[in-house]
Amino acid sequence: MARGHQKKLSQIRFQDKQEKLKKQQGHHVNDQKKAAQKALAYVCVVCRSQMPDPKTYKQHFQNKHPKFELPPELKDV
């Protein structure tokens, strides 16, 4: 009986570990989602296009909206 009980306990511990791993992985996925949202943090003030980084935004702005003044956050990019 004692052995069977032990086995059950170790199974429970194993399941606990698996649960924790799943939670950690889930957390990781959330981080990636946040990173993806952060990556599209630049939105063109003129046409509302989303830009992955300031360099792309600056290029886009200079190519598409040359008549508009460059946003201050892009001037030193």
Ligand SMILES: [Zn+2]
């Ligand atoms: Zn634009």
